[in-house]
Amino acid sequence: MSTQSIFAPAQIGRAGEDIAMQLEAAILGEKILPGERLPSERELQTQFQCGRGVIREAIRALKQKGLVEIRKGAKGGAYVKNIEMTNVGESLALFLKQQRVAPGHIVEFRESIDRVIVVLAIARASAAEKQALIAETEKLLEILEGETPDRDSLARQDQILNIALAKMSRNPIFEWVMTAIQQGFSSHDYALYDDPVYCRKTVENWHATACRIAENDPMKALNSISAHYGLLHRCVENQKAESKNVSADGPDTAQVS
Amino acid sequence: MSTQSIFAPAQIGRAGEDIAMQLEAAILGEKILPGERLPSERELQTQFQCGRGVIREAIRALKQKGLVEIRKGAKGGAYVKNIEMTNVGESLALFLKQQRVAPGHIVEFRESIDRVIVVLAIARASAAEKQALIAETEKLLEILEGETPDRDSLARQDQILNIALAKMSRNPIFEWVMTAIQQGFSSHDYALYDDPVYCRKTVENWHATACRIAENDPMKALNSISAHYGLLHRCVENQKAESKNVSADGPDTAQVS
DNA sequence: AGCAAGAGAATGGTACTACCAAACAAAAGA
């Protein structure tokens, strides 16, 4: 009943953007709550006094932002939903890709974030959570010891660990940042697990870090984190060096310096 | 070197998304370089063998992601551009708004980021940049001393300072994070400048921080940062207390039938 | 009565046409 009055026709310039803004404002202002439906395209068409194409473009914009989910058929339409962290991460990933941000920058950023997260996690997470984190690292060890230590499983478990740790910081922003970075640059972590030498060290280091956290020993935990990123940094450097040599020489197995 | 061969008609399901993906892939894969133009809507229409509306929706999606910029008129069309940090920040701002992330979390996150940035800036930025930073803080002082210390000017200068400092870290990711957070939560900073007491302290603190950075004294600089966020934290707490006293009136909860 | 098949309606997805407005380019005129 109320949607008839909250929208106004838009004559000026780019009507599509204007409509998208009105709809977005209605959603963010909680005029339309998550789970509820926007009026159908044809209804909006009459309310806004414009063509259906304009409405469609506006709704597509909202969909791209992750504000709504679109269903077909009767009772279909644009349903308001909660924004997921992955949606935001996607745009960051795009940015990182296009700007060709150096892997070293990512590593540096992640290390600084992780250091803060670890301190917060030690201070705030429950003992149960800390034990659970150790259990997850042990899963990682099991995968490594198993007969088929495939890279994907390791990488996935690594992601789970990172997110779990971020959650323990009790600050959703750290959790989001970690998710976004993982999404945008998981490829470099994979590289770490491709090399058998780095792989073993990394896994053991994860376990050690989790233990230090459970022991509520921030200093030692930070040392473990530093070690982890030291490995990652060297690995990235090796990759960089390799990719330069590939043209002249065959791909050589990476070695520890 | 023609776009006639790199795109394929899409029959399956949501043709619009398929086309958007193809175009995005072409851009990210550098088939079309920044500054160049996508074919016109009508050309793409024939290449993809579909209606113009579908093409438009696909291009609008790219525009929303910040991948292209659309111009009207002859020689108009969708021009590939570099993604700007503000585009990515927008989606983060949406997320923070919708998830109702507590201001305290933002303050905590910003403080931890700023601490890292300050250390990096001291280590990496040139002396000239550090002097420039001090000059910017002095501008802030001037605005405050001036006859019309309006909040907007102060807030704008505050943003400039934050971004400038982030740039000095020589890591674009920190710069982006700072931009994104500013965009998403400038309102809380504004609050700091609304209160005359906090305002003066904050401005003086900014100046002190810049000086500590120029002196290459990380410890004292970090102390300044802590002081800044201590102020911000108290300010946010005050606001929270105030808003609780007001909220008895009840927010107007408009709802849709 | 109960269940299944089918008809109907609502809704997004697509195609096509027509026209407008803006921006640029080339021709025409001073």
Place this chain on the structure above:
DNA sequence: TCTTTTGTTTGGTAGTACCATTCTCTTGCT
């Protein structure tokens, strides 16, 4: 040569028609 006009290209919008999907309600059979 410079200015004005005209034309062309291109995005922006309106409107219509039709299809595919999904839900609902009716019909009809058991």
